[in-house]
Amino acid sequence: MFIKEYLPNGIPVVIETLKNMRSVALGIWVKVGSRNETSHKNGISHFLEHMFFKGTKKRTARDIAIDIDSLGGDLNAFTSKEATTFYVKVLNEYLKDGVELLSDVFLHSTFPRKDIEKEKAIIKEEIKMVEDTPDDYIHDLFNQTIWDYKGLGQPVLGRSNTIKSFTRDDLLEHIRRYYGVKDIIISCAGDFKPQLLLDILSKNLGNLRRGSEPARRQMPDFKSKVKVFNKELSETHICLGVKGLPQASEERYGIFILNTILGGGVSSRLFQEIREKRGLAYSIYSFVASYFDTGVWGVYAGVSRKKLREVVGLIVKEMCFLKDKITEEELTRAKNHLKGNIILGLESTISRMNNIARQEIYYGRYYSSKEIMKKVNAVTLSQVKGLSERLIKKERFSVTVYGPVNEKDVRGILS
Numbered sequence: 001m002f003i004k005e006y007l008p009n010g011i012p013v014v015i016e017t018l019k020n021m022r023s024v025a026l027g028i029w030v031k032v033g034s035r036n037e038t039s040h041k042n043g044i045s046h047f048l049e050h051m052f053f054k055g056t057k058k059r060t061a062r063d064i065a066i067d068i069d070s071l072g073g074d075l076n077a078f079t080s081k082e083a084t085t086f087y088v089k090v091l092n093e094y095l096k097d098g099v100e101l102l103s104d105v106f107l108h109s110t111f112p113r114k115d116i117e118k119e120k121a122i123i124k125e126e127i128k129m130v131e132d133t134p135d136d137y138i139h140d141l142f143n144q145t146i147w148d149y150k151g152l153g154q155p156v157l158g159r160s161n162t163i164k165s166f167t168r169d170d171l172l173e174h175i176r177r178y179y180g181v182k183d184i185i186i187s188c189a190g191d192f193k194p195q196l197l198l199d200i201l202s203k204n205l206g207n208l209r210r211g212s213e214p215a216r217r218q219m220p221d222f223k224s225k226v227k228v229f230n231k232e233l234s235e236t237h238i239c240l241g242v243k244g245l246p247q248a249s250e251e252r253y254g255i256f257i258l259n260t261i262l263g264g265g266v267s268s269r270l271f272q273e274i275r276e277k278r279g280l281a282y283s284i285y286s287f288v289a290s291y292f293d294t295g296v297w298g299v300y301a302g303v304s305r306k307k308l309r310e311v312v313g314l315i316v317k318e319m320c321f322l323k324d325k326i327t328e329e330e331l332t333r334a335k336n337h338l339k340g341n342i343i344l345g346l347e348s349t350i351s352r353m354n355n356i357a358r359q360e361i362y363y364g365r366y367y368s369s370k371e372i373m374k375k376v377n378a379v380t381l382s383q384v385k386g387l388s389e390r391l392i393k394k395e396r397f398s399v400t401v402y403g404p405v406n407e408k409d410v411r412g413i414l415s
Contacts, residue, residue: 010182145400253375
């Protein structure tokens with residue numbers, strides 16, 4: 001059962017009760033992420049997320065760790081390009097204690113100066129870890145290529161030279177600017193009584209009266225170009241793609257189906273053609289990333305340097321021919337695959353909590369699984385063919401290559 005209510009201060013609370021669960025997951029979502037940061041403060045949303053757990057007015061960092069372990073739960077946070085989320089997951093009998101702990105961290109953290117420098121070193125190591133994982137790092141480089149090094153093109157973790165400049169005043173200013181009641185959403189999923197939850201939340205979070213400034217968000221231009229990042233690696237990593245759709249687009253189920261057909265599973269066109277038939281790559285898949293006002297539809301592949309041109313050519317060919325080659329059989333298979341993934345992806349209270357929060361943020365309403373299934377089933381062959389024809393043009397492709405490659409290796413790669 002889904003319910004939407006408001007705390008006394010106007011913060012929306014979206015609730016999904018699940019009677020067959022023993023756990024409860026509750027998240028506090030703040031609508032600010034790396035795309036809202038200035039270039040010289042890139043990474044501050046993520047840095048601040050870390051600092052919230054360094055102690056409150058009544059708990060040390062160790063106290064926080066002991067309290068959540070004593071509940072047998074999980075207390076954590078994550079940052080994306082458009083949101084920062086703090087969450088707790090506990091057994092339903094510990095709901096009151098879990099919400100009190102999360103609220104204390106969210107409202108009363110002290111951000112001790114002595115921990116700021118230590119956390120800078122930790123996050124710099126996190127950045128190095130990503131950079132040492134090329135199949136992850138290529139996505140940051142691809143975002144930089146298509147959006148430039150601003151807004152959506154900025155990495156969530158930030159850069160080492162921006163991280164080192166952060167001060168406690170910067171953290172407090174970020175909270176003042178973005179952590180107001182108009183930019184906060186609370187979501188909760190699991191087995192609990194809604195009124196009890198609302199009473200607990202009102203007691204712990206209902207008195208927050210902080211205002212905020214509108215988030216900085218400029219409509220980005222998708223750059224169609226080829227960019228090489230040279231690095232001595234044993235494999236060459238590729239991301240390429242075209243501009244996609246915003247998160248709330250009415251055609252979002254169409255692009256999800258197209259993505260499934262192209263490279264969303266082991267029966268997909270790219271997996272079968274490039275890995276199974278030709279043996280050119282171990283890892284190849286397509287992906288959709290959507291935001292408030294734009295998106296990207298892309299493909300990742302890890303290949304040998306000698307096979308780079310061949311693989312890029314095959315990917316572009318498969319994408320360009322989608323409008324002509326998709327069959328009713330493929331459409332049906334993709335729908336079933338997509339519906340199965342959606343349902344399987346909602347089998348935990350954490351995933352349910354994430355789902356209802358994202359729906360509230362991007363759609364302003366709740367879509368039940370039944371409604372989503374109906375919308376997936378309603379997509380027609382002519383719709384997906386028409387969408388692929390509109391999105392995919394050879395001159396619209398952007399390509400990022402990371403590995404033992406130089407500019408001459410990719411010259412004319414899309415011609």
